[in-house]
Amino acid sequence: MTDEPEIGAMKLGFIGTGALTAAIVSGLKSVADNSVSVLLSPRNEEIAAELAARYPDVRIADDNQAVLDQCDLVMLAVRPQIAHDVLPGLRFRREHHLISLIATLPREEIARLTAPAHQVTKALPMPMIAHRLGATIICPPDATVAALFGNLGKAIEVENSAEFNALSVVTATYASYFRYLDTINSWLKKNGVEEGKGRDYIASLFKALGSAPDMSPDADFMHLAQDYATRGGINEQVLRELTARNVFDALTESLDGVHRRILEIP
Ligand SMILES: NC(=O)c1ccc[n+]([C@@H]2O[C@H](COP(=O)([O-])OP(=O)(O)OC[C@H]3O[C@@H](n4cnc5c(N)ncnc54)[C@H](OP(=O)(O)O)[C@@H]3O)[C@@H](O)[C@H]2O)c1
Missing domain, CATH: 3.40.50.720 (NAD(P)-binding Rossmann-like Domain)
Structure with missing residues (x-):
């Protein structure tokens, strides 16, 4: 049984x-x-x-x-x-x-x-x-x-x-995720990369990144961010610049707003 x-x-x-x-x-x-x-x-x-x-x-x-x-x-x-x-x-x-x-x-x-x-x-x-x-x-x-x-x-x-x-x-974050990818793809197009190639490349890389938490089950997301942000490297640059522009704080504020909406707090 x-x-x-x-x-x-x-x-x-x-x-x-x-x-x-x-x-x-x-x-x-x-x-x-x-x-x-x-x-x-x-x-x-x-x-x-x-x-x-x-x-x-x-x-x-x-x-x-x-x-x-x-x-x-x-x-x-x-x-x-x-x-x-x-x-x-x-x-x-x-x-x-x-x-x-x-x-x-x-x-x-x-x-x-x-x-x-x-x-x-x-x-x-x-x-x-x-x-x-x-x-x-x-x-x-x-x-x-x-x-x-x-x-x-x-x-x-x-x-x-x-x-x-x-x-x-x-x-509530899916649409923004795709907008993030679209921003990267639009930048590629502006810099002469064919639509299909840019899309394939981005989709393939982000699919691989999506499996990183499964491959490193003990690492939290901040550790994964640090792993990719080699000191002085290009990932560190983008992360530093977006952080300085409060992009991640703005995201947290939006999440708070959605939470209040779900809880029906005016
Ligand atoms: N879609 C999502 O991604 C998602 C995700 C999580 C949760 N939900 C929740 O799941 C629920 C359904 O979402 P949905 O996207 O499937 O909505 P939906 O496509 O609008 O489906 C609801 C269905 O209910 C039918 N319906 C209307 N009156 C009815 C009645 N008196 N008796 C039985 N059925 C009736 C509608 O038929 P008619 O077309 O003939 O009016 C419609 O096909 C919602 O409460 C939503 O909050 C949806």
Whole structure:
């Protein structure tokens, strides 16, 4: 006997079939030996039809209630505004194990809207889950949900919502990351480098840098920065100049602002 949850045998329901549901289902179905059967709520019609046509064991329920009636494990994947309209009208059972993907609603609020469901777990997957990349934060720790998302990249379980909220601030930095890369690429173009070559070179280097923390698991990010900033070298120059212009302080201030927004502090 093992306590490991059996992911393969699961029947998984979704309330809300939008971009994130499509990404999760695509990720699940890209696992070679998966036999998770999926029941989707009918909206969005087009996305649901496309997923059901693509995968044989993905079906579309008649309505939201049918998803709840036929599945014990259900992901709530509607927008927050819709959640307040839709969830109170549905009949939940005590046995329901709900995974709320609704980023901005606290777990306690979802639990209140879905009573008497006995287990409500928050999870924050990202669209790259479709390719089984990236990590999903889960709160509170939950072996079934961690196994499910662990199969689709990495699952990071956290004990409390304060930690969950702080970690979720990280997801506000993607666009700036790409803008950083675009700044480098634009500079290359200005200096006569062909678009495709610059893009390939940057993407390849940053992919390698992305694996540095895995290759040096004991080094924190500051140590990695120091490793690359050889004294008197060109990395040290850029780091020193950006630091002097308060680029990193500005980033910290933005993170504070996003955190306040997530916590709804005016
Ligand atoms: N996308 C992300 O990167 C991301 C990341 C983390 C968390 N989240 C969270 O995940 C949730 C879903 O996000 P999303 O990007 O997948 O949003 P989305 O693409 O807008 O999907 C939500 C889906 O809910 C459907 N819907 C509307 N009314 C419904 C109802 N009464 N019953 C059932 N379904 C209904 C919509 O269908 P129609 O199109 O027919 O209106 C839509 O397809 C949100 O709460 C968001 O905060 C998203």
